[in-house]
Amino acid sequence: LAKTTQPISMDSYEGQEVNITCSHNNIATNDYITWYQQFPSQGPRFIIQGYKTKVTNEVASLFIPADRKSSTLSLPRVSLSDTAVYYCLVGDGRDDKIIFGKGTRLHILP
């Protein structure tokens, strides 16, 4: 079971690029890396998923180095509305327990 470690909180300013790194030293060969975003009083929302190298969608990019022991979620030009908790999950979705952890509380300042 691959555990993840994320910073508890981060602050940034509007218009900046924000990078949140997640450590997962025991990631298994079949594991994927998935990030969710959660606003207060809402359920989490899927942001992005990747297996290796780089994945980009309309919301974020996910960078995964060759050893896959960490990953970085990159949010380009953040706005106040990006203030939320971001969770990094690792697993194959079949045999592994689904573990959200405490996530990273991102606070965007004006």
Place this chain on the structure above:
Amino acid sequence: EAGVVQSPRYKIIEKKQPVAFWCNPISGHNTLYWYLQNLGQGPELLIRYENEEAVDDSQLPKDRFSAERLKGVDSTLKIQPAELGDSAVYLCASSTRLVGMDEQFFGPGTRLTVL
């Protein structure tokens, strides 16, 4: 497309009373999850269904919690009797099997307060 529907949104009960939460997943999603989320914590999986079958209920406190998903569509999570420590948000999510981990779609949750 309608999202995951949960009801009620809020529930206040006294301890030792029973309570039930209902979830209607996104149409066509065969996988359904129930999570518990305490304040300041991430969601914790209680049970996962594949159609009607509970494929992972290892984290469900079976002495007081029960769940069912008849006909493989909507689902009910019940607590009987409720304890003070059960106060939390109960989230339902659904998904279809994709490559890798599922993209789970979450409902708004039910906030339970046990007095």
